[in-house]
Amino acid sequence: MSDNGRKQIAFEHRNEQLEDRFGRVARKFRISVTDRCNFRCNFCMPIKPVWLPKSEILTYEEIVRIARILAKMGVTKIRLSGGEPLMRRDIDKLISMLRQIPDIKTIAVTTNGFYLTEMARRLKEAGLDSVTISLHSLKPERFDEIVGKQGVFERVMEGLRVAQELGFDAIKINVVIVRGCNDDEILDFAELARKTGLTVRFIEYMPFDGRKFWQPELLVPGEEIVRTIETLYPLVPLLREQGSTAQIYRFADGIGGNIGIITSMTAPFCSDCDRIRMTADGKIIPCMFGKDEYDVKSLLRGGASDDEIASFIRHAFWNKFAGVETLLKENQIVTHVRPMYKLGG
Ligand code: SAM
Ligand code: SF4
Numbered sequence: 001m002s003d004n005g006r007k008q009i010a011f012e013h014r015n016e017q018l019e020d021r022f023g024r025v026a027r028k029f030r031i032s033v034t035d036r037c038n039f040r041c042n043f044c045m046p047i048k049p050v051w052l053p054k055s056e057i058l059t060y061e062e063i064v065r066i067a068r069i070l071a072k073m074g075v076t077k078i079r080l081s082g083g084e085p086l087m088r089r090d091i092d093k094l095i096s097m098l099r100q101i102p103d104i105k106t107i108a109v110t111t112n113g114f115y116l117t118e119m120a121r122r123l124k125e126a127g128l129d130s131v132t133i134s135l136h137s138l139k140p141e142r143f144d145e146i147v148g149k150q151g152v153f154e155r156v157m158e159g160l161r162v163a164q165e166l167g168f169d170a171i172k173i174n175v176v177i178v179r180g181c182n183d184d185e186i187l188d189f190a191e192l193a194r195k196t197g198l199t200v201r202f203i204e205y206m207p208f209d210g211r212k213f214w215q216p217e218l219l220v221p222g223e224e225i226v227r228t229i230e231t232l233y234p235l236v237p238l239l240r241e242q243g244s245t246a247q248i249y250r251f252a253d254g255i256g257g258n259i260g261i262i263t264s265m266t267a268p269f270c271s272d273c274d275r276i277r278m279t280a281d282g283k284i285i286p287c288m289f290g291k292d293e294y295d296v297k298s299l300l301r302g303g304a305s306d307d308e309i310a311s312f313i314r315h316a317f318w319n320k321f322a323g324v325e326t327l328l329k330e331n332q333i334v335t336h337v338r339p340m341y342k343l344g345g
Contacts (some may be wrong), residue, residue, distance in 0.1 A: 016073060016314075017073060017074040018070065018073040018074060018075070018313065018314060019317070019318070020286070020317050020318055020319070020320040021319070021320075022271075022320075022322060024272065024273055024274065025274060026070070026073065026075055026274055026275070026276045026317055027075055027076055027243060027274040028075065028076075028078075028243065028274055028275045029067060029070050029075045029078050029275075029276055029277075029278070030079045030081055030275060030276070030277045030278070030344050030345070031063060031067070031078060031080055031081070031278050031344065032081050032083060032085075032342070032343065032344030033063070033080050033081070033082055033083070033085045033091065033094065034057065034082045034084070034085065034087055034280050035049075035051055035052050035057075035083045035279075035280050035281075035341055035342050036051050036083045036084065036087050036088075037049075037082060037083045037084040037087065037112070037341055038084055038112075038114060038149065039084065039112050039148060039149055039152075040147065040148030041112075041134075041136070041146060041176075042146055042209070042211065042213070043146075043176055043178055043205055043209045043213075043214070043340075044208075044210060044339065044340040044341050045148070045210045045339070045341050046211055046339065047210075047211060049210065052281050056280075056281040056297070057280050058278075058280065058282045058297060058300070060093060060094045060097055062282065062297070062300045062301075063094065063098075063278075064097045065300065065306075066278060066282075066296060066300070066313075067098055067101055067104065068101055068306075069306055069310050069313065070276070070313070071101045071102075071103040071104050072103070073313075073314075074103075075103070075104070075276070076103060076104060076105045076106065077105060077106040077107075077108070078098055078104055078107050078108070079108045079109065079110060079344075080094070080095070080107070080109045080110070081109070081110045081345050082341065082344060083280065083341050083342075083344075084111065084112050084114070084115075085109055085110070085111060086109070086111050086115040086116070086119055086123075087115070091109075091119075091123070092119070092122045092123055092126035092128075093126070095123060095127050095128050096126040099126065099127035106129045106130060106169075107129055107130075108128070108130035108131070108170075109128060109130070109131055110132040110134065110174065110345055111131065111132070111133060111134070112133070112134050112147070112156065113133040113134070113135065113155075113156035113159040113160060114152060114155060114156060114159065115159070116131070116133070116158075116159025116162060116163055117155065117158050117159045120159065120162045120163045120166050121162075121166060124166050124168060128168065129168065129169045129170070130168055130169050130171070130172075131163050131168050131170075131171050131172075132171075132172040132173070132174055133156065133159065133160050133163070133172070133173055134173075134174045134175070134176075135173050135175060136175050136176055136182055137153075137182050137185060138188050138189065138192065139185070140153035140154065142181075142182065143156075146182070160173075164196075170199075172198065172201055172260070173189070173192070173198055173199070173200045173201065174201050174203055175189055175200065175201070175202055175203065176203045176204075177202050177203070177204070177205065177225060178205050178218050178220070179205075179217060179218045179219065179220050180218070181218075183220050186202070186228045186229060187229065187232060189202070190232070190259060192257075193251075193256075193257030193258065193259055194233070194251060194255045194256065195257070196256075196257060197256035197257045198257055199248070199257065199258040199259070199260055200257065200258075200260065201259075201261070201262055202222065202225045202259070202260065202262065203264070204219055204220070204221065204222055204262060204265040204266060205218055205219050205265070206264055206265060206334075206340070207335055207336045207337075208288075208337060208338060208340040208343060209336070209339065209340065210339035212336055214336070219266075221263070221265075222261040222262070222263035222266055222267065223263075223267075225261055226249070226259075226261060229259060233251050233252070233253070233255075234251070234252035234253070235249035235251060235252060236249060236251075236252050237249050238250060240269070242274070243269075243274035243275075244269070245262050245264070245269065245275075246260035246262045247260070247261050247263070248260050249261070264324065265324070265334065266328075268323060268324045268325050268328070270323025270324060270325035270326070271323070271325065273323060276313075276317055277343065277344060278296070279293070279342060279343065279344070280342075280344075281297060282296050282298075283296070283297075284316045284317075285343065286316055286317050286319065286320035286321065287320050287321040287323060288337070288343055289321060289323060289324040289327070289337060290320065290321025290337070291321075291337055292316070292321065294312065294313075294316035296309060296312060296313065299312055
C-alpha cells in the first residue's frame with residue numbers, strides 16, 4: 001500500500017467514532033489505575049482482598065497509549081478511579097501525561113479523599129480538572145465504621161476543604177445510601193450541599209460489593225431519596241445532560257449546591273450511556289453490568305499496532321451489553337458481576 005493510502009486509512013480511522021450496535025457512542029473513559037485501597041468500605045471491598053500482582057497492572061505509558069487511541073475515536077473525558085487512585089505512585093505524572101492528549105478536554109478523579117490534603121495541589125498543577133470525593137456519612141464514628149478504618153473522617157473533610165481552596169473546576173461528593181446504615185442522613189447531606197454549594201450525588205447501592213451482602217431490601221431507590229429531601233427542601237429537576245449518570249436537581253428556593261441522584265438500579269440511563277471502562281490490569285469493560293471483558297493488555301504487551309488495538313476496542317464496544325435497563329424491563333434480577341474496587345465505579 002502506498003504511503004498516501006496508509007495516511008488515508010489513518011485519517012478515516014481518526015474520524016470514526018467508537019459506536020456500539022445500538023448506536024451509542026463512547027465519549028467518556030473510566031480508568032481504574034489500581035485495585036489497591038487503604039479503605040475497606042463495606043459495600044465495596046471483600047474482607048480479605050487479593051490484590052493483582054504489580055506486573056499485571058498497566059504502566060502509565062500503556063494507559064496513555066489506550067487513552068490516545070480512544071481520544072482519536074472521540075473520547076473527550078477521562079476519569080481516574082480504582083481502588084484508591086491516589087495510592088498509585090506519582091499519579092500526578094499520569095495526569096500530566098494524559099493532559100498532553102489534545103482531544104482530552106476533562107480529566108477527573110474519584111477518590112476516598114484520604115490523601116487529598118497533601119496531594120491536591122500537585123494534582124491540580126498536573127492538570128486535574130475535577131475531583132469527586134466519596135463521603136458516606138457525616139457522623140465521624142459511622143464514617144470510620146463504613147470505611148473500615150479508624151479516625152479518618154476529619155482527614156477526609158480536611159482533604160475536601162483543601163480541594164475547595166484550590167478551586168478545581170468541579171468538586172462533587174458521592175454518597176452511597178444503604179438502608180439501615182446511612183439513610184437517616186439524607187437530609188444532612190442535602191444540607192451539606194446547601195451550606196457548601198457543592199453537588200452531592202446520592203448513588204443507589206449496587207450489588208457489586210466484594211462481600212456479597214447486597215440484598216434488594218438494602219437498596220434505597222432514588223425516588224425515595226428525592227421524596228425524603230423534599231420533605232424539607234423542594235427540588236427542581238434540571239435538564240439532564242446527554243450521557244450523564246445522574247439526574248441533577250437544584251433547590252427550589254435558589255440556595256446553592258445541587259443534588260444528583262444516580263439511579264443505576266431503579267431507573268438507569270442506559271440508552272445514551274457514553275462510557276467505556278478499563279480495569280487496572282487492562283480489561284476493557286464496555287458496560288459495568290455486563291460480564292464481558294476484553295483483555296487489551298495482551299495486545300499492548302504482544303507488540304500490536306495502534307490500529308490493531310483500535311480494531312480490538314471497536315469490536316469490544318460494538319458488542320456492549322444493552323444495559324441493566326433491559327434486565328429491569330424483563331423483570332430479571334441484577335446480580336453481582338464484579339466487585340466495585342476492581343471496576344472503578
Ligand atoms: N476509592 C475511590 C472512592 O471510593 O471514591 C474510587 C473507587 S470507588 C470503587 C468509586 C465509587 O464507587 C465511589 O464513589 C464509591 O462510593 C462507589 N461504590 C463502591 N461500591 C459501591 C456499590 N456497591 N454500589 C454503589 N456505589 C459503590
Ligand atoms: Fe476503597 Fe473506594 Fe472501595 Fe471504599 S469505595 S473500599 S475507598 S475503592
